[in-house]
Structure formats: C-alpha cells, structure tokens
Amino acid sequence: MDFLQLAKERKEELVQDIKQLIQIESVLDEGSKRKDAPFGEGPKKALEWMLEKASKEGFKTKNVDHYAGHIEMGEGEEILGILCHVDVVPAGGNWTYPPFEGVIKDGKLYGRGAIDDKGPTMAAYLAMKMVRDAQIPLSKRIRMIIGTDEESGFRCMEHYFQKEAMPDIGFAPDADFPLINAEKGIALLEFTQQSTLSEEEQLVSFQAGNRHNMVPDLAKAVVKNVSSDFEEKFYEYFKQFGEEVAFAREEDRVIISVTGISAHAMEPEKGKNAAVMLAKFLNLHLTTESSKAFVSFVEDAFSDVYGKALGLDYADEMSGQTTLNAGVVSFDAEKGGNILVSMRYSVTYPYEEKIQMAKELLKNSSFSLHVVSNSSPHYIPEDDEFIQTLLKVYRRYTGDDRKPLSTGGGTYARTLKKGVAFGSLFPGEPDVAHQKDEYVVIDNLVKAAAIYAEAIVELAGKK
Template identity: 40%
Template sequence: MRLDHEIDNLKDELITAVQTCVRFNSVKNTKNAGPGAPFGPGIQQCLEWTLALGEKLGFTVRNFEGYAGHIETGEGELLGILGHLDVVPEGDGWSVPPFSGQIVKGRIYGRGATDDKGPSLAALFAMKAIENAGLTFNKRIRLILGTDEESGWGDMDYYKQHSDLPKLGFAPDAEFPLIHAEKGILHLELSKSFNPLPHLIRVQGGERANVVPDLCQIELQNLEPQEVADALGSFKFPEGVTAHLEAQTSPSTLKLTVKGVGAHGSMPHLGKNAVIYALRFLETLSLNPEEQNLIRWLNQYPGAGFSGEGFGVTLSDEPSGKLSLNLGVMNLTSEKVSFVIDIRYPVLSKYDDVIDPIQEIAAAQGYSLMILNHQKAHYVPKDSQVVKALLSAYKEVTGKDGEAFAIGGGTYAKVMEQGVAFGPTLPGEPEIIHCPDEYISIENLILTTKIYAQALLNLAVNP
C-alpha cells in the first residue's frame, strides 16, 4: 500500500511548516538560558511551535521543560522516531539569509532545512498521512524532538530520566538507503599555557568541534608588514582557500583572515579547514623559536591528515572504515593555546586504542587534555527487523535496491538499542549538512515523507 495521494494533499502545508521551522534561530545559547529554555530562547520557541503543530494535527504532545518534547499517537509497543530542532551556527558564505526558509529553484534554504528540521517534519506529516487514510497503528508511534543534538546531548540525558525510551526506531537525520553502524565520537580539548609570545597575538577559528572551520582570524605584532605580505604572496593555498591581509590597526599590528570551506566534522576531507591552512602559513614566517615550535607541533599532530595520522591513531575496520579527525576549534593567544578535536573511531575499535596515544603525545609536550564528549559506537546487524523493514520501504517508494552502510556521524539512533539512521539525503546528492546554503529540495522533502510513511506502514500498521 502507498499513501502518495494523502501526502500530496499535505504538500503545501508541509512546505510551509518547514519554512516556518527553519526561521527559528535555534542555535544553542546557554548565556540566555532560563526556565523552559535550558539551551536558549530560540530553541525554546522552535520546540514550542513544533509541539503546537503536532497538537494541531491531532496528536498527543508533551514538553519536557524545554529539554525535549514528543508527539505521539497509537497504542502498544513503542516505536521511536528521533529528530532534533537545534542547529549548528550559521557560519559565513550564504547566498540567502540563513534563517529565512527562502525557496529558490525548488529548494527550501536555511540552517536546519536538512539537519534536522525538514526530515523531522517529514516524519510528522507521514504520521498524519497514515491517520488521514483511516489506518490504525498497532504500535505507539513517538516522534521525539531533541534540542541539544549538535552539542552534548544533554537533552537526551534529561529525557531518559523523565520518560521511557523506545528500543526500536529510526533517526531521520542522515542518509538513505540506511545507516546501521555509527562510529564512536570523541571530542577532546587540549590546552597549554606559556610565557608571552612576541609575535602571535591571536589565532582563532571554528565554533564547534563537529564543524570544519571555514574562517580563521590571525593577529600578529612586531613583524615587518612587507615580509608577511611577501610570504602570503608566495604561499600556495589550495583552490577554495583564500587569505586577506588587512590594513594595519596600529604601527605594530597586522590582521590576517583565512577563509576555507566548511563541512561536517565527521567528513573533514570534504571541507578545507581554514585553521589548518592558517597554521601552515604561519610556519613560513620568521617567528621566534618558541613560536616556531608551537606552530610546528600543531601542524604535526592535530593538523596532520584526516585520519589521525599525527597522533598515530589511524584505525580502521570493515563495517565502518577509517577513523576521522577534525581540528574543529582553535583559540591561541600570546599566553595560551587551546584547541578541540572531533574524532570518529571505527565501531570495532576500543576507546583506549584512541585515547591512550593522544594522551601520551599531549603529556610529552605539556598539554592538558579534557574529554568534552564521548559517544560509544553503535551497530545494528543488517538482518535485523528494523533494517529489513526500512530498506523494503525505501525500495517500495524509490524502486531502487539499497544496502545498509556505516557513517562517522552520530545520530540519535544511538539512543535506541535497535535504532538506525534513515534519510533524508539520497545517494548521489551533495553533502550540504553544516555547510553554507544548506537546503532541502521540495522534491526530496515529499519523497522522504513518502518513504517514512511506507516505513511506518511496514513497521506499525496491520496489513
């Protein structure tokens, strides 16, 4: 059975809902946290609006003090759909306002359009289409809406303390056909203090560990401007990376801006890390020995390669492939350096095999190491019920066979024992999550809704 007609009837309402949802600036903002808004007012408003939409569509809703919410229908065993409404910072390089929800050439643009507001609403409207068709769920379908997925998952910690959690379900927050294995995720901060440096005032880039930095700001002092300009002129940046030397703000101070290409932190090879290229350029300047050693060490260890080559953690396995490492945040001043790296390690690798070599190398150079976040790897066998049912839904709607595969990204599928990631990005589509001009095409939005509806039919509706 297909519900194409019911979903086509909901098309305009769904498009408007996605546009409206994208317009909420739901970047985490704990500085303005308050009652009902633990992660800031933008996230609170987005959550409350989405729950109100669910209630308007006829479902039961619940708000967990702003940490999360859920929209529910049906009775029986719990089947979860876990999405999120928080987004990463918008970053630079947009051709349209990043929270506009603007439609251009059949695409809805805005931060969160694909990650993860659009597909979360697609799941909601898939639930509505099934009820509009007069069908009855034989399971309790619960769309859980998280608010801290892009940071520390504090929303899920709170939710698990205040509600039962589905064991079976999917996260509409990745790619089709289906993801059955997700690498372990480790965010580490390394820091070190030192005596004041003579030339380096500031090197700052990146806002989140899980985003490839597209901008790096540098401030230098007591260097000859012409020497820096000449070095910049002879340095070969790769295509897509630019550097601009600004006018002097004082006789002894220079400012330099390096622009790269952003990407999701789990796929650092798809971006061009502005921090890394800034550090490589700095190594060509006539800095003092302490500064040269500092920059050389940063280039040799966190700045080397995409697979942990610098730290000697180039792990790999058959189900999930290679480890990845992203230098996501850099804050260097004349008296201290701190940086954050995002590591995605293979599902069959051990945590100690990752952390021990890094700790040893950091300690040898006097760096303190702090573990900011750790999510264990997640793996659901390909022959499981949920994998078979969802791949069947994908084929029924698209007409294409699909194989389950592994990713480096971490989704809320990890929260469920039998959870997988399912859509919305189709095979062959460009990777635009966490990038400027994030969008979801209307065609893909409607197709995704039809796939999700079929998935719910396969898993939770009597034949």
C-alpha cells in the first residue's frame, strides 16, 4: 500500500482540518472552568470538534467527562493507542500572522498548535482514515486518545485512565522522528522568598512569564527611589545587547521592561529569559535588602540553565543534561518573591538526593524550595520489538538510520507502560513549539501521516 501517495492525494483535506482546529483558541482558562469544561471553554470546544467530526466520518467515539475522549476503529482485545492533545499554550505577542487563523505561506501553515500538537493530531487522524478506507484487516483496536490539558499537567490523562483501559502499546505524535524512547523527569519547583519586607523596598513589583513550561519573553518591573541617572544607565546597559526595552515614569515610580526570546522549557538554552536579563540589570542598582536579595537570587540561580548554582546539575548518556527553566518570576512589595521552575531531569537522576542537597544549600539564603509536582522519567529500551518496528517503518520512508532520541519534553507517551513519542518533526527541522510564528511544513506533515498509517498496519494489522 502506497500510503505516501494516498496522503498526498488528501493533502488539502489535511490542511483544511488543521486550519479549522487551529481556529479554536484552546488555551487553558481556569476562570471559565466548570463540570462540563474542566479546563475552560476553548479545550472543551476543541475536543468536541474532534469527536463530532470523527463520529460523522464513521468512527466510534467517546467523551470521557470532557477531560479527554477517544476515536476508535478495529477489533480485538489489545489496544494500540495514539495519544494526542488539542490544548495549546497562550499565543504571546509579536506574531507575523494571526496565531488562531491558520495562515499558509511558502508551504508552511502558521498558527498556535500547528506543530504542538494540532497538526500532528490531524496527520494521525488522516492515517487512521487511510487505513480504514483501504479496508486493511486489523487484529487490534486503534484508539486515538485526545487530551485537553497536556500543556498544564496531564490532568486529562489522569482522569481518562481512571475510567478507560490503558493501551497495550502506543505512541504520541508530539515530538521528533525517528522516535523518542527516553523522556526526562519533569518536576515543578517553587522558590519562595522568606525575608521580611521593608516599606522602603525599591522594588515595588516584578513580573515575567505566565507558564512554567515556557521561557518568559517579557519581564516588567516597577521601582522607586533609584538614582537620578537610572534611565541613562538602563538604556546604556541594554544597548550593548541590542535588546528591546521600554522605560516610563509614573509619579515617583519607574516602570521598565525588557523583551527576550521564548522557547519550550525542555530546551531553555534556546531562549533568552527576560526575567534573568532584567534581574541582572536591577542587581547592579538596587540596594534595599529584600529587593537586592530577589534579583540577586534570580541572576545567580538561573543565569545558568543547568542548575549548577543550586546543586541540581546532572547528566547521563541516555538523556543528556538536566535543565531548569525559571518560567514564572514575580515579586510584590507585600509578599516578596516567588519563582516557578520547570526542571527536566535526566533518566538516571538521583532525585531525592539532589532535591535535599538544594534545600540544604538554600538554608543560608532568603529562599526556600518546595516541590509542587514530579513526574518520573520514562524509558523503553531500544532493543524492544515495539521500538524496532517503529524504527523500521520510519526508515522505510526516509532511508535514515539514526538511533532513537531522548527529550526534556513530556509527552503523553510517559502515561503508558509501553509508549514512545513518534514524530512528527523530522531531523533538521527547527522546533518552533511554544514560540511566536509557530508553524508546520505541510509536505512533511503529509509524509508523517503516511508513516503513521504504515505504523498502524505494522503494529495492528492481521498477519
């Protein structure tokens, strides 16, 4: 079966489906959540759109309490899971094209979710349709499981698997080819300032970021009682780096901001953390105790994304460096400082030992460490038959013999006993997930759909 040719013939169908899904602004909205919309209206609408579409096109569907749902075909006791998500991170600013339209330009489809994960979701759905329409007999049930809270903690999957069966094997089209068999652990760390605040604090407020899994691309601070040449020093400092900045006065206060570059928390080194940039400048000019302690801590602890200053650094051969992303950084004159950090730690990381070491180091500082949540690393050996089958399919379509990868990202694959991330980014493609002007290369997504169809047949077709 020439799935690549079949996918090419259905390219326009794929594109239109992605555009429609992107036009649903499915960002977590805690303010509008309710029993039938646990993560807000947007994620609920995106899930319903997927299930209604699949139902009309002849698939079995199920909505599991609006947390997640599934689309199913085939027969058998065993289940091959394809785990996707339709929620997205906030768009942020400065897009060239509207983030929720699905603009096509030069073979790319732009929009929030184009590559993470609405484009790959629709490619996997097309794969299911191609296998069904080819009337290929299946020995397993093929179940596409669609989540609505992947970007904010997997609560959708936790609820889903309390009600529904765990697939025997599965893949998540939410990362890179050839496949990812090692996912780092993901811990959410909260650093809280303990020092007593003075009414004379120079730092009135500081705010950067709104998601711990994104590098903040904008930081803003309000300060008072600064030197007369503060404005001159501000522009002089950032001129050397060529950063986009803003300066304003409001009565006796000064409002300053700096723009960085956003990136996914799994690769914070690819971004420029605006919180760290602004803290470095303020550390040169603030002198009141708690204000100085806050900006000093932000600079010292997070200028290095590998956690050395906190004793959290570690690396191994199978999954690489541990990284820390200070994603939400705030200070106010009444509560002090608070920093939410996404730590992506190596597969063999001595977790308890390292966390305790960091807590000990902080005893001499004005900050304390609290672990908000922790998801252990996920690893499937390369020689597993399931891994080898997926690699065989990928190599058949690409001629690329490279070995499996590791990631600091967390995909739904880690919720399965035997699951991996499988595409849809091909080697050499830039990963623009969580960034402004996120896009997917349409022809590459067509090829991914063909690979997914072939994988379904190899893993679940009757022999």
